[in-house]
Amino acid sequence: MAYRTTCDFCGAPIELVLVVPDQPRKGTTRKHVPLDLDFDTASSATPPSHALSAGRTTCRPITADRPLEHHEHPALTHFATCPARQRPPAAPRPAHALTAQESR
DSSP: OEEEEEOTTTOOEEEEEEEOOSSOOTTOOOOEEEEETTOOTTTOSSOOOEEEOTTSSEEEEOOSSSOOOTTSEEEOBGGGTOGGGOOOOOOOOOGGGSOTTTTO
């Protein structure tokens, strides 16, 4: 089952979709992943992270062993695009803070 809502951090429209794991484990509960509603493979520099089912109610992670299949829709997790969750690039350390090994 999928639920349309907005991101609590940035307000972008997202869809919470049930993830079907590649290897289900007994006793674990299924989880929902936030997917971007406006993801378009033609205009995005980021490759899709999940494969949506034909009915768009469940998804699975895309892996090298199990790439996107012809009947699935590409999707991208909102964690990859949420501006509120983006980390700034690490600042370079000053030269005096480098260790002897790093300064060689």
